[in-house]
Amino acid sequence: MNDAKNLAKTATTIASYSLAIQKALEANGYDAEDIFEAAGIGRVPGPDPMDRLTTAELAAVYRESVKRSGNPAFGLTVARFMHPGAVHALGYALLASSSLRDACERLVYYFRLASEQGIYRIEEEGDRFCLILDVTTEGVAYETIDAWNAFVIRIFRMIYRPDFTPLSVSLTRPCPPGIEEQYKTSFHVPVTFDAPNCQICMERAIVDEPLSGGNREIASQHDQIMEGYIAALDQDDIITRVKRAIVQFLPSENCTKQRVASELAMSPSALQQKLATLDTSFQDLLNQIRQSLAMDYMEQSRVSITEMSFLLGFSDTSSFTRAFRRWTGKSPRDFRRERSIEP
Template identity: 45%
Template sequence: MSGLKADTPTDGVEQSLREDAQQPTAIGSYTLAIAKALEASGVDSARIFQVVGIPMDLSNDPMVRLPTTTLTRLYRACVEVTNNPYFGLTVAKFLQLPHLHALGYALAASGTLMDFCRRLERYFRLASQVAKVSLTEVDGKVLLRFEYLVELSGETEDAFSGFVVRTMRLLYKPEFSPLRVELHRPMPREGAEPYEALFRAPVSFSQVDALLVFDKADLLQPLSGSCPELAQASDSIIIGYLARLDKSDVITGVTQKIIEFLPVGDCTRDKVASAMCMSPTTLQLKLSQRGTNFQQLLDDTRKELACSYLRQAARPVTEITFLLGFSDTSNFTRAFKRWTGLSPTDFRQQA
């Protein structure tokens, strides 16, 4: 095993793990794909995990997290024992949507690949805290950008970018490919051929950010596996986990409480502030520091939920009205026209 020792974790490893505790984290179930990639390479994954000090029985609970520095050590060991500089691309073959818990189910149920990308932009933090994801449109192209907040292993970048493209093909069509790919990592000495074979697009290395560029027309095509009900339910679960994961994120916390209180028709700033154990004035101050306010978050959340509910053909408008905390359908209709320029009925027909 190229010099790797299979002893139990030493005091040095335990110290490293304690130091890692303050680092950005990734969902622990991600390591299930790494274990499968090791086994497919003829390597005893349990032995490697033991060396690095990672338990093999990590659950699929998104609150079970691993520091990214620990994952970097794991990848370093994997590349060494497999002698495979493209090991991250191998992991991409084994990384599956359920490994991302509710985020995976939300992605799978998306109506279009544009919805898929928007969910990555909003909720990527549940999978990993190493990057900020942004989505922009330029001249008929859609740019999905990963701005890395910390240095990370090239294998981590390879695995997730490969997973994104492979999953898009699974949901849309096998021949789908990005227009081009940019990676932050340097190109392996052995060359770029495995990347070009996977992405079927030009690939550049040593870029500031990672970037996947797509044809907008492809991203707007309806997906056969679309399920608005599952997507909306999964989105709500994600928001709840994100509020637990980062208690200092006041916007996520307020959004979670708004979703919780809307159906009972009593969603006020005072009630949300009380549920978050702060005064209304403190809540407003924290929101203003983030460039928003309670009413804006209330409107944004209602709009997003309304669009999601209206895509669910079985939900009558009267039910949606009360789920969003409106007293009658005329008030909901006026608000929805203000948000979208369409009536709920017209929006549902177009959707």
């Protein structure tokens, strides 16, 4: 299969998070190593923040864990075993945050170190302050959604008050039948399911209260550590992330540098500069993906030339034909005719 088709699977999560899954399994009498192996992962990953699990790998581990345990709310169990260190410097920086607002803003800026499966943002309206997680990757396990949001609540209880109770909690996952009370117990409020995004909303009046454990110097040191690791991640995968966004937006006929930059939470100029340091450009990557996908589609007789043009983001068939001729020296129809590929 062509690499372009696999790009949507490459969003990663810090692998040390899976240590909490291991502990949750073993505490309940299950063989974690056997479950990880059954999920296609040969070992339980270690604490290196550059050691990452893909969305598909993490989903496979959770799928096997739920199958063995029979617990559809297994993610809530995992949250109880998540130490702040499971997300490396991000966890320790959250503990040293000077206020709940400071902690939430840190999640907005640095969540990528923990996971690329979503993007955080903050909304304030009236007396409500909402931390919102937009899940941006397909195939994210429901248990990941449960575990992460329950973990954030635990962090807030550690740094603010043990009895911290949000005003409301929303999750993008559907409700597992018959166990709504488990979620209410975990989050201390009834949970809204099947929401368009994940939200933890709290009283606006409390988010700027100074936290007794806050330490700006320690938090800043961990911020610098995170910036170093994120820069390393960017160096390793900025091209993959751009290609993944291109694949996502191509059929919309609006696959522009501006839209892709927005998807990656940066300006078009910043994107251009990052790619330039790697001796490539947005247009180069767009052409690579189009050509790669076009060669795959050409082998699929059920995909017409007209449909192919649309799937590759061209405004019309003639534009696609000109591009294809540049790539191969032949028109799409001649290319298929030579290979006896009947539409």
